[in-house]
Amino acid sequence: MSDVYWSVTNVILPGKPTPRLDHFSATLTSRPTAILGPSGSGKTSLLNVLAGFEQPQSGEVKPQFIKATNRLPLFWVPHTWGLWPHLTVQAQLEKVVTPPTTLHIERMLQAFDLFPLKSKYPHQLSQGEQSRVAVARALVAAPQVLLMDEPLVHVDPARAPGYWEFVREWCQSQQIALLFSTHQPEVALREAEEVLCLKEGRLLFQGSTQDLYQSPPSEELARYLGPTNWFAAEEVSIWFENPNNTIQHHRPEQLTWQSDASGPCEVEQACSLGALQEVDLHHPEDDLRRKVWLRSTNQSFIAGQRGFLKALLLLLGICLFSGCGSAEGVVLPVESTRYWMLPKDGYALPAPRAMGMSKEQNVLVLDTGGRVLIYTLDGKELRHWYMPEHDVGKPEGIIQLQDGRIAVADTHYHRVVFFNEQGDVVSMLGERGDKPGQFIYPVSITEDQNENFYVCEYGGNDRIQKFDRDGNFLLSFGGFGTADNEFQRASGITWHDGRIYAADAINNRIQVFTEEGKHLATWGSTEHPLELNYPYDIAAGPEDVFYVVEYGSGRVTKLNKQGQLLARYGSIGTGLGQFNTPWGITVDQQNNVFVADTGNRRVIQLNQ
Numbered sequence: 001m002s003d004v005y006w007s008v009t010n011v012i013l014p015g016k017p018t019p020r021l022d023h024f025s026a027t028l029t030s031r032p033t034a035i036l037g038p039s040g041s042g043k044t045s046l047l048n049v050l051a052g053f054e055q056p057q058s059g060e061v062k063p064q065f066i067k068a069t070n071r072l073p074l075f076w077v078p079h080t081w082g083l084w085p086h087l088t089v090q091a092q093l094e095k096v097v098t099p100p101t102t103l104h105i106e107r108m109l110q111a112f113d114l115f116p117l118k119s120k121y122p123h124q125l126s127q128g129e130q131s132r133v134a135v136a137r138a139l140v141a142a143p144q145v146l147l148m149d150e151p152l153v154h155v156d157p158a159r160a161p162g163y164w165e166f167v168r169e170w171c172q173s174q175q176i177a178l179l180f181s182t183h184q185p186e187v188a189l190r191e192a193e194e195v196l197c198l199k200e201g202r203l204l205f206q207g208s209t210q211d212l213y214q215s216p217p218s219e220e221l222a223r224y225l226g227p228t229n230w231f232a233a234e235e236v237s238i239w240f241e242n243p244n245n246t247i248q249h250h251r252p253e254q255l256t257w258q259s260d261a262s263g264p265c266e267v268e269q270a271c272s273l274g275a276l277q278e279v280d281l282h283h284p285e286d287d288l289r290r291k292v293w294l295r296s297t298n299q300s301f302i303a304g305q306r307g308f309l310k311a312l313l314l315l316l317g318i319c320l321f322s323g324c325g326s327a328e329g330v331v332l333p334v335e336s337t338r339y340w341m342l343p344k345d346g347y348a349l350p351a352p353r354a355m356g357m358s359k360e361q362n363v364l365v366l367d368t369g370g371r372v373l374i375y376t377l378d379g380k381e382l383r384h385w386y387m388p389e390h391d392v393g394k395p396e397g398i399i400q401l402q403d404g405r406i407a408v409a410d411t412h413y414h415r416v417v418f419f420n421e422q423g424d425v426v427s428m429l430g431e432r433g434d435k436p437g438q439f440i441y442p443v444s445i446t447e448d449q450n451e452n453f454y455v456c457e458y459g460g461n462d463r464i465q466k467f468d469r470d471g472n473f474l475l476s477f478g479g480f481g482t483a484d485n486e487f488q489r490a491s492g493i494t495w496h497d498g499r500i501y502a503a504d505a506i507n508n509r510i511q512v513f514t515e516e517g518k519h520l521a522t523w524g525s526t527e528h529p530l531e532l533n534y535p536y537d538i539a540a541g542p543e544d545v546f547y548v549v550e551y552g553s554g555r556v557t558k559l560n561k562q563g564q565l566l567a568r569y570g571s572i573g574t575g576l577g578q579f580n581t582p583w584g585i586t587v588d589q590q591n592n593v594f595v596a597d598t599g600n601r602r603v604i605q606l607n608q
């Protein structure tokens with residue numbers, strides 16, 4: 001569930017000397033969302049406005065979640081908990097449910113360890129106990145939306161994760177949309193799919209928690225989710241073993257220290273923070289100093305020890321290139337590589353996500369800013385435009401159809417949007433649902449030679465639907481699962497020579513179908529091992545070859561028409577020849593391959 005729950009447009013909430021919310025706009029969905037920001041950045045103010053406790057001076061706050069049910073629309077847990085002073089703990093819970101559901105109340109008392117306190121009044125409770133009562137009371141009310149201002153912040157760190165686990169499961173089972181503020185990155189990382197980052201009453205970032213963790217647009221935003229090591233391009237050559245001239249961002253678990261008597265830097269001092277080490281480094285030659293945060297290992301840091309920093313590959317249970325596949329050691333014959341970043345979008349530096357090739361051999365890109373961008377083959381931007389809506393989520397599949405229309409799988413709006421070549425919307429197809437012509441999360445599109453097009457989707461409705469050029473539904477095949485003809489996130493499809501090829505990402509395989517949906521082959525099965533690791537997209541190249549991009553192992557895999565491994569290229573990392581969670585791939589008529597290297601925020605071009 002990820003419907004729009006609130007739209008907030010241009011809200012001003014006055015304050016002295018500056019507004020508490022300053023031209024604040026955001027679209028909030030039913031996904032668990034955390035509001036992050038330094039003290040005084042406006043988190044409570046935003047929650048107050050959403051709860052209707054305060055009225056903005058201007059702008060619009062539009063709740064869209066109120067459904068015709070007898071469920072309470074909203075429950076608000078302020079940071080002062082708002083407990084009724086004259087009621088015992090048990091009565092606090094009983095008062096919010098009509099009629100009181102004894103079973104639920106007992107479950108809450110148990111989940112939050114409140115049984116021994118059930119006859120006490122708020123003034124007889126500690127802060128942590130009061131906050132547990134406040135959360136339990138909100139959950140038992142089972143509202144449609146639950147707003148909480150720094151919930152459970154006073155609870156001891158040993159027990160808070162257990163309470164949070166209960167909150168998460170209860171919200172899921174009762175379909176409660178959760179929005180909460182927090183100063184604790186680990187709570188946001190564990191509990192929130194989405195984050196809103198505030199600063200001085202303004203929205204700096206809205207997006208997926210994992211995107212912000214792995215690929216933050218700036219150092220400032222990176223810090224909203226905890227310690228980070230950000231290196232400007234010019235710093236990289238100072239501290240690293242194998243420098244290149246791109247910005248590098250590494251979370252503590254992605255960086256290591258290599259001691260080496262001839263290394264250019266030295267340890268000044270180190271401090272253990274438990275799971276992390278905070279290390280002060282000195283570069284004597286340039287007399288520069290900086291702090292880094294590394295994951296604590298058995299490694300000890302001794303003042304004066306020389307060495308250098310090394311970016312770690314994120315292995316994630318991955319089989320790296322050298323050990324994989326029957327064509328071990330056959331590397332794609334790449335003559336040259338080039339990369340380019342996408343233009344800034346306000347404060348953000350969006351990342352490319354989906355790739356396509358136009359009829360005139362221009363590169364089509366979708367990015368995390370909700371934009372469609374068109375580039376020449378040598379990386380010159382021709383134009384870009386925005387999706388009609390993109391607050392809820394960004395689209396993930398793009399193709400130019402034979403009649404010239406550009407079709408975009410508008411994943412989070414459950415539809416396909418058709419543009420003309422100038423970027424005007426000419427039509428849309430679909431709505432949320434699992435009936436023919438409806439979509440949950442449409443994610444990729446391909447077209448056959450008769451101008452029929454195929455859309456694959458995920459979200460429980462993992463299937464491929466076929467439409468004629470006018471958008472009339474023809475047939476559908478697939479389903480969620482692991483058997484042949486079933487998918488778990490079919491995230492990329494391509495048509496070639498009368499066949500449909502689907503990158504079945506979570507099942508780590510490619511499935512091949514006729515245009516009528518008859519299953520023909522599975523590449524990457526036990527009988528046909530390929531060691532694919534989250535294949536996210538597939539593109540058909542000239543001469544009957546296919547290129548698959550593997551999100552999990554940061555590489556491109558080339559296959560022949562029988563699905564046999566021809567060559568591989570790349571590994572996980574930030575350097576050239578490396579990829580970080582790549583999502584999309586396309587290929588031109590010269591067999592040059594273009595990859596959306598999403599985690600590194602760049603488009604990579606591999607010229608063969």
Ligand SMILES: Nc1ncnc2c1ncn2[C@@H]1O[C@H](COP(=O)(O)OP(=O)(O)OP(=O)(O)O)[C@@H](O)[C@H]1O
Pocket residue numbers: 014015016020037038039040041042043044045046
């Ligand atoms: N009732 C009020 N009237 C005027 N200004 C206020 C009021 N309440 C808070 N402020 C100011 O508005 C700004 C935002 O406050 P808010 O409480 O929303 O921040 P916050 O991000 O929740 O902070 P914290 O993390 O410290 O709780 C701060 O500068 C604060 O001093």
